[in-house]
Amino acid sequence: xxxxILSCSCEWLELARRYIEEGEVVAFHTETVYGLGANxxxxxxxxxxxxxxxxxxxxPLIVHVHREYDISPLIDGEPxxxxxxxxxxxxxxxxxxxxxxxxxxxxxxxxLNTLAIRVPSSPTAQEFLKCVDLPIAAPSANxxxxxxxxxxxxxxxxxxxxxxxxxxxxxxxxGIESTxxxxxxxxxQILREGLVTREMISSVAGECGVYHAQNGEKPKSPGMAYKxxxxxxxxxxxxxxELNEAVSLYKEAEKEGETPCFLCESDVCAQLFGFRTLDLxxxxxxxxxxxxxxxxxxxxxxxxLIGIEPKQKGGxxxxxxxRMHRAFGVEHGTEES
Ligand code: TXA
Ligand code: MG
Numbered sequence: 001x002x003x004x005i006l007s008c009s010c011e012w013l014e015l016a017r018r019y020i021e022e023g024e025v026v027a028f029h030t031e032t033v034y035g036l037g038a039n040x041x042x043x044x045x046x047x048x049x050x051x052x053x054x055x056x057x058x059x060p061l062i063v064h065v066h067r068e069y070d071i072s073p074l075i076d077g078e079p080x081x082x083x084x085x086x087x088x089x090x091x092x093x094x095x096x097x098x099x100x101x102x103x104x105x106x107x108x109x110x111x112l113n114t115l116a117i118r119v120p121s122s123p124t125a126q127e128f129l130k131c132v133d134l135p136i137a138a139p140s141a142n143x144x145x146x147x148x149x150x151x152x153x154x155x156x157x158x159x160x161x162x163x164x165x166x167x168x169x170x171x172x173x174x175g176i177e178s179t180x181x182x183x184x185x186x187x188x189q190i191l192r193e194g195l196v197t198r199e200m201i202s203s204v205a206g207e208c209g210v211y212h213a214q215n216g217e218k219p220k221s222p223g224m225a226y227k228x229x230x231x232x233x234x235x236x237x238x239x240x241x242e243l244n245e246a247v248s249l250y251k252e253a254e255k256e257g258e259t260p261c262f263l264c265e266s267d268v269c270a271q272l273f274g275f276r277t278l279d280l281x282x283x284x285x286x287x288x289x290x291x292x293x294x295x296x297x298x299x300x301x302x303x304x305l306i307g308i309e310p311k312q313k314g315g316x317x318x319x320x321x322x323r324m325h326r327a328f329g330v331e332h333g334t335e336e337s
Pocket of ligand 2: 139140148
């Protein structure tokens with residue numbers, strides 16, 4: 001199968017619609033990361049996503065809809081804060097988990113009685129979703145465990161020859177996946193941190209929890225149990241106080257014929273003059289935007305990628321730190337401050 005990368009013109013949207021109606025899988029731009037979409041009402045189409053990604057069968061998918069799509073047949077009631085959150089943050093990088101009516105394929109939620117729904121703000125995603133006018137199940141468009149894609153080329157690198165079409169909307173402005181928010185309880189609870197922060201949600205809903213699975217407990221958001229976002233090279237991770245150790249490792253690796261490279265925020269890069277570095281930037285928003293692109297660059301230019309933990313916490317950094325920890329295989333502790 002030939003994989004075409006096409007922009008979002010009427011002709012190509014029509015082609016995308018035909019593929020979706022035929023049960024095919026189509027990749028599309030969103031403001032967070034690219035998605036791998038299929039008709040959420042079709043068992044066969046949804047199963048194709050799991051097969052293509054090599055995704056574990058117990059990791060549920062998010063359903064994407066356009067801004068005018070009526071989600072009420074899909075959800076079985078909602079708490080009072082949900083409408084206010086939708087008004088404040090949608091369309092945008094917030095996925096809301098509701099009690100499900102079970103109208104979409106049972107494979108979407110993998111046996112859970114809830115359904116995750118997202119209304120992306122990317123014009124490409126909106127036009128695609130409007131054109132198909134169906135709920136579209138879509139995980140990030142990367143092979144399972146690999147780094148999420150933030151350009152059409154990244155999707156192509158993972159799925160060339162396996163899907164017919166990538167709807168190109170350019171580089172993703174957000175850069176990390178949406179915030180996943182459990183909206184089934186009295187208080188909303190973040191299951192996956194992202195660009196819509198705990199502070200932002202609290203300011204609208206009054207309160208907002210952050211869920212962390214207790215030891216041995218199956219997480220509420222099953223995807224969070226898996227090693228993720230991993231570059232395909234050796235990795236090491238240090239905090240900013242361990243810069244000397246990181247430099248020693250770099251030098252040792254180089255002596256042994258390896259190609260090490262640092263991934264760190266701008267002011268740490270400045271201290272590492274003369275070493276190979278990938279610059280994450282200086283603010284949470286920029287770090288989110290660059291992280292996945294740099295992880296994918298890192299695996300191409302280096303045999304050993306050395307991550308240095310950014311100093312900043314809170315806001316968007318909660319999501320950035322979470323993704324970095326998981327990319328570098330570090331236990332992700334509670335950051336509930
Ligand atoms: O920004 C995003 O959310 C991107 C773009 C493509 O929209 N999508 C994305 O999908 O990141 P994925 O499949 O890579 O991650 C979905 C996450 C997983 O951690 C999954 O376990 C969780 O959402 N999830 C999905 N349905 C859920 C549900 N009913 N209850 C709890 N967690 C759910
Ligand atoms: Mg993913």
